[in-house]
Amino acid sequence: MTTPVPPTPATGYRPLVEATLPLLRDWLPRRRWFAGKGHPISAITPLAVTALPGPTGLARGTGTLLHLLLRVEQRQPGGGAPVVDVYQLLLGAHPDGPSGLHGADVPQDAVIGRITSGPHDGLVTYDAAYDPALTRRLLALLTSPQRLGPLRFSTLGGRLPAAAPGRVGTAEQSNTSIIYDAGAPAEAAILKLFRRVAPGLNPDLELSLALGRAGSSRIPAPLAWFEAELPDAPQEAPATLGVLTHFLREAEDGWELALRQIQLLDADPSRVGNFAAESFLLGRATADVHLALARSLPVTVLRRAEVESMAETMALRLDAACLAVPALGRHRDALRQVFRDLALAARGGLRLRAQRVHGDLHLGQVLRSARGWVLLDFEGEPAKTLDERRLPQPAVRDVAGILRSFDYAAAHARLADPAVAATWAARNREAFCAGYAATGAEDPTLDPVLLRAFETDKAVYEVVYEARHRPDWVSIPLAACARLATTTAHPAAVTPDTPTRQTPTEA
Ligand SMILES: Nc1ncnc2c1ncn2[C@@H]1O[C@H](COP(=O)(O)OP(=O)(O)O)[C@@H](O)[C@H]1O
Ligand SMILES: [Mg+2]
Structure with missing residues (x-):
């Protein structure tokens, strides 16, 4: 075999990219981050190819590193306009593959494939995110x-x-x-x-x-x-x-930390409050973030029509979820009432402050570091468009996310006594809300109608998500829906034209 020839600025990088495109058709759809799973790729077009400078050659730790932006087109079943997405890829090329390939940290499938013809015959192309040298x-x-x-x-x-x-x-x-x-x-x-x-x-x-x-x-x-x-x-x-x-090297993931605590309860159920102090601090941290975001970025007020339309959207999501997951159907009427209560509250004078929020907050998105809790990953829900994710929303949405997460942790731990798990979750919910309110931010428990609507909306979303991706977990949000269907909020607490604690002062 002749020695493979890496590209150089003089030869240009297009031939390497062209030779890699057919390999990508097979490799891309197998990535976890590839969005349009299951639909055939009809075209891949490089939108931008940028060589990232560094030593090139054939010694270890050198090689070609290209930054690619790829336009990927996928045909939809039954015709219609193809779906187009743009993906970012760091493309490495070296005859031996990634420099650490045979070490512990590089998954074998980081390799895209070996080029078998043309000027770069013999080079292995791969996802360079996995090449420490690149x-x-x-x-x-x-x-x-x-x-x-x-x-x-x-x-x-x-x-x-x-x-x-x-x-x-x-x-x-x-x-x-x-x-x-x-x-x-x-x-x-x-x-x-x-x-x-x-x-x-x-x-x-x-x-x-x-x-x-x-x-x-x-x-x-x-x-x-x-x-x-x-x-x-x-x-x-x-x-x-x-x-x-x-990078907070020593920090611990909130989900892992919570799970570890709850798992101690099988041996000693009396420690059912073992995470409450942390939950209180997490409530404070969340409220601090909300207060800082409200100071730094636009805040709006959702008036009657907007709150009603929000409640209607939630109800429509529920209907769609009941079609997708028939087991949810038995709670449909009761859960519809949750959203009707929200619409009624809007008619009765409820106005909501909307601001930029985290958008996808749960225990897996927070870290406990030596200096306290920090929040990560403010991307919002990846399934939504950037414009949708950047809309101001009621901050209670994030609160509901964490409350649902306590429920997940409690159920996931599969304690011998489910009543202990339920008490653990309830203690943490209370502590989180108390910590949140202790900063001077709105106390989320003062608007039970609103909180219940957001928790329900989230649980309904989870039912669909789990049914699709992790059927073993679907019983967790289904049980929450059953509970939310039977809990009474207190809609009567919202009286017409009485500003609630969620009502900002309007100019
Ligand atoms: N600054 C950081 N310090 C320590 N660990 C981090 C940091 N940022 C992210 N992580 C770890 O990486 C994981 C994924 O990060 P995240 O920003 O949530 O990305 P993703 O969009 O993939 O969920 C986190 O759950 C956390 O464990
Ligand atoms: Mg994340």
């Missing part, structure tokens, strides 16, 4: 403001890691996070690479920047980001491609 080049670009082709790198100051090799975090979902953690703890950083990208500011960056400017200590400090102008998109709406933040 991702350090991306870090180097993030350490000072600069432009490289269509890519724009911005920094915020703060301590950046020295050129450290990156490793991919294990929690890969819809994005890929690369951790640079080779030096002092204060210099550790994590780069979240968005996989599916769209023109416009990603709320994860937008809210981190706003909270950073507000001096909030409730998020890991943002350090740098990069973005690109997409062809055919307005110049003023570059697509956010990645955000680098301080």
